[in-house]
Structure formats: structure tokens, C-alpha cells
Amino acid sequence: MTDTRQEILDAAAKLLEHTGAERFSIRDVCQAAGITAPTVYHHFGDKKALLEAVAADGFRRYLETKRSREPSADPLADLRRGWADHVGFGLEHPAFYRLMYGTPNAEERPAAREGDRILVGILERLAEAGRLRMPPEQAATMIHTASVGTTLSLLSTPEGPRTAGLADRMRDAVYAAVLHESEVPGDAATAVPELARTLLATLSVRDTAALTPGEHGILLELLAKLASDDA
Template sequence: MSDTRQEILAATAALLEQVGAEQVSIRDVCQAAGVTAPTVYHHFGDKKELLEAVAAEGFRRYLATKRTRRPSADPLADLRRGWADHIGFGLQHPAFYRLMYGTPNAEERPSAQEGHRLLVGILDRLAEAGRLRMPPEQAAAMIHTASVGTTLRLLSTQKNPWAEGLADRMRDAVFNAVLRQPEQSGNDEPAVAELARALLATLSVGRAAGLTPGEHGILLELLAKLAP
């Protein structure tokens, strides 16, 4: 990435923090970056493309660390670290984050899809270990929705007293909803239903050994009836 392009992106991100995307103009960007309008149009075309580039730069920074990390021996620890990384990035880079996740069709960006695949990969490992109460894709949707909603909420209300500890409380709530705890005794619901959900989640990432596709489908259908 050229120095000029990077300087324009940095200047735009700084302006977004001050006045928001609606108020930022190409003229403002030129003054902040010390370039002319033709230079901005050369690199980005128009304001819409410039903001898309800022969002893409945000995803590049966000995913840079994730791409270099190797899975640990504990997928639950990886999941908790992923939650903390997500919230932390949003609070440290609010201008990037709002464009990454606070705009229409944000989930359709290729970089957003890559982040989703990384999350599902961790959840696949938890499902294989019998720790999920639902299929990985469903769990990923819940976790992602909770993390984005929590981050955007904190960006607008960080100074409110009730915001302290909100990220941890939301993490615990959603993790409890999607994860089966090893020590769970089944006092709150029938043990059969709890085990059926865990097995259903595990089989969603791989077919049971020795079963034909038809038998596998029948097993999934039976488990779904036992795990409402």
C-alpha cells in the first residue's frame, strides 16, 4: 500500500472519529491528509469507495493478528480470547469498527466472511469435543451478534456506570447459552435432552463412523426430536 494512500486512510479515520461519516467531505480529507482532490479520486474514486477502503483497512488490521495465531490445545480458551480481541479492537479503533460492522451489508464483505470462518473453526473443535449445545454455525451467529452488539453499545455509552463489565457479562451469557458445561448435572432439564443437543452439535461437523448417509440422517432426525 502506497504511503499516500495510507495517509489518506489514516486522515479519514481520524476525521470520522471527530465528526462521523455523514459529515466528512473529500475537501476535509484533502486538508487533513495534505493532498489534492484529484489525488483522493485517483486512489479511491469517490467518498463511498473511500469509506469502503477505510472499512477494508480496519478488517486488515483486525485479521492480521488472527491469521498468525495457531490454535491452542484448548478451544474454549481460543473462543474467550477471540471475544476479548473483538471487543478490544472495537474500543481501540472505533472509527474503523463502525464502518466494519455498523453499516448495511457489513457481513457480506470477504474480510467479514473470513472472520466468520475463523470463529466457526473454533466452534467446530468444541463441537467435536461434545461441548456445544447447537450446531457451530448457529452458535457462531449468536456469538457474533452478541459481540458486535456489545461493542457498538459500548462505543456509544462507555461512560455510563452500568457499562462497566458489560462485555464480560454478555460473554458469559452467550457462552452459557451455546456451550455445554462438563459439570452440568441435568437438574435444570432432562439429561437426555442435554446430551442429545451435544451429540447433534458434534455430528453436525462429521458423520458417525460406521453409519451410512441414510442412517446418519435418521440419527440426526431422532436427536432433533430429543433436543427441542
Template sequence: MSSTNRRSTRQLILDVTAELLERLGAEVVSIRDVCQAAEVTAPTVYHHFGDKKGLFEAVATEGFDRYLANKRSHGPSEDPMEDLRRGWQNHVEFGLAHPAFYGLMFGAGRTTRHPAAKEGDEILQAILARLAEQGRLRVLPEQAARTIHAAAVGTTSLLISDPGAPGNEGLSDRTRDAVFAAVTTQEPAAGDPLGEQARTLLATLVARQGEVPLTPGELGIFLELLRKLG
């Protein structure tokens, strides 16, 4: 079998598994189901993915490819706050449209973060770095990123697991607005100029570490001092 055919078979198995997951759920889908739907043998699945866990992890990677494609298609706008809002909206909409993918990507069953999540983290960090440079973050960029990510995943997971619950209407917008208000400000924060300058410089250095003429040790000490000041 040629390498092209091997890739096609692998992609077929991924596509079929994703369709079964969306229709039946991860708890129900078996290797036998995948083999029957894809018209392949179990050894073929094991050859490409090792086992069921490996297959589901590959489906999660496929999910991240689709999820990040939308983020990659939008370059930074002139307003990082608008980029932050769009990122939240895209996250929630993807989860609701692809709940099986979302569960494998961000679900409670994961014991470690998927490696492909790093790119999404970097996109969020870049937006927050721009906000920090404008003096529009109330907390450090890494704190804001963790807060926003936790809230987005929690909100999306809740909407997926209990879509008809009372109070769900407008839940995403309410949560987004509350979280954004907690970590950002419309105007540069006042009352703590030294801390604000430290947070702004910290965000700039974190975003541009490769351009800083300091050794890793010197940079680490400098960043730690800025974190304390901020």
C-alpha cells in the same frame, strides 16, 4: 507514475481517512477533508476509490486487516474455550480502540456483511467445531456462532456509543459469561446422547466437508438429518 507510487498514494489516502474518521467521525468527514489532509486532488481519490462510499469501504477492509492480524497471530490453544474467551476480548478491545473502523466494519449503517468478515467467521466456527467435538456445545455450531457474534457486536457498539453510562463497568464480561453459558457447557451435555452425538458429528462434518467422500447432494441430506437429530 510507477505502480509503487500509485500504491503509496492509495495507502496514504487510506491512512489519512482512517485518522480523520477516528478523530471526527464518519458523519463529518468529507472528500474535501481527505484531499486537504493527504495533499491530493479529488480526482486522485476518485481514481483509487470511485466515490466516498468506495473510500469508506476500503477503510473498512483496512480495519479488517488490522482486526484479523491479531487473530491470525494466535494459533489454536489446547483449550477451545480459552480461545473463545480470547476472541471475545480481542473483539471488544479492537472496537474500543478503533471506534471509527469498527463502525464501518460492523455498524448499523451496513446493509450487507463486509466480505472480509468471512475470515473472522471461519475462525469462530473452527473454535466452536472443536467445542462440539468435545461435546461442550448446547446448540448447533452455526447457532452458537450467530449468538456470540450478535452479542459481541451489540456489547461493543453500546460501549462505544455510550462509554460513560451507569452499569458499563464489567458489561463485556457479564455479557460474555451469560452468552457462553447459554451456548456451551463445561462438561459434555448429559440427558440427550443421540442429540449430542448428532451435534458432534455435524460440527465435524461442517469443519471437514472437503474430506468427506460424499457428493454435495448426499452431504446436504446427511447434514439436514443431523440438524434435525441435534
């Protein structure tokens, strides 16, 4: 049985890659899919809804690889591979990427939230290993914001000295902000905040059976104070 809706999405996706969202039209989609305009409107309502569906389909395709990939023994390697996959997808599918991440409320799409959960899962493993400077959700926000901003910048800036190695430099900068080496560096004055950040990140993903919920909350509050730069 032919899935007309998916055929329209496939035709629209191919068209989007060639024309971009600015020149994208229902008429061209109809010609590409061999259908009439009423059929498109029946399934999607209007051009805006069709583009939204194309963006959701783009997220689905992007996440297929992430869903099928088993975590490795090294969460840091998984984190680096995730960054490379994200930037690589954007550079390979620029029109898709701009539609997915360059539009209002892009982060509210269910598939975008699923991608965030996958990233948080990797960061939780790093937190359990004592490698995270902050709770996984905060680290995920920083990494995601950096990866999206970097990719959109690469798509809008001509290749040249300014962009050479930009993705790797941005990755290293944001990872340095959210991660630290196994050995906490620095003297006693700097070690306490670093250790507090590490313990705060670790306890945010681990149960502390010896503590009541109230005690656990107090401990997290105290660690947050010790982890601040003013501590």
C-alpha cells in the same frame, strides 16, 4: 514505489478516528494526504466507496492478529480471548468499529466472513470435545451477534453503573447458552435433550464413516427432534 491508494487509506483512517464518519470529507482527506480530489476519485470513485474501502482496511488490520495467532490447546480459552479482542478493538477504534459493524451489509464483506470462519473453527473444536449445545454455525451467529451488539452499546452509552462489567456479563450469558460443562447436568428428563444437542453439535463437524449419507441425515434429524425443548 509509493502506493498512493494505501496512502489515501492511511490518511482517511487517521482522519476517521478523529472526526467520525459524519464529519468525514474528501477535502480533509486530500489535505491530510497531500493530494488533490481527482486523485481520490480516481482510486475510489466517491466518498461512499472510500469509506467502504476504509472499513475493509479496518477489517484487514483487525484480522491480522487473528491470522497470526496459533490455536492454543484450550479452545474455550481461545473463544474467550476472541471475545476480548473483538470488544477491545471496538473500544479502542470506535469510529472504525461503527463503520465496520454499524453500517448496512457489514457482514457481507469478505473480511467479515473470514472472521466468522475463524470463530466457527474454534467452535468446531469445542464441538469435537462435546462442549457445544448446538451446531457451530448457530453458536457462531449467537456469539457474533452478542459481541457486536455489546460493543456498539458500550460505544453509544456513557460509562456508569449500567455498563460496568457489561462485556463480561454478556459474554458469560451467551457462552452459557451455547456451551455446557463436560458433565451434562440435570435429571433424566433434562439430560436427553442436553445429550442430543451435544451429539448433534459433535456430528455436525465429524464424519460418521459407519453411516451412509442418508443415514447420517436421518440421525441428525432425529437428534434435532430430541434436542428440542418439547422432546
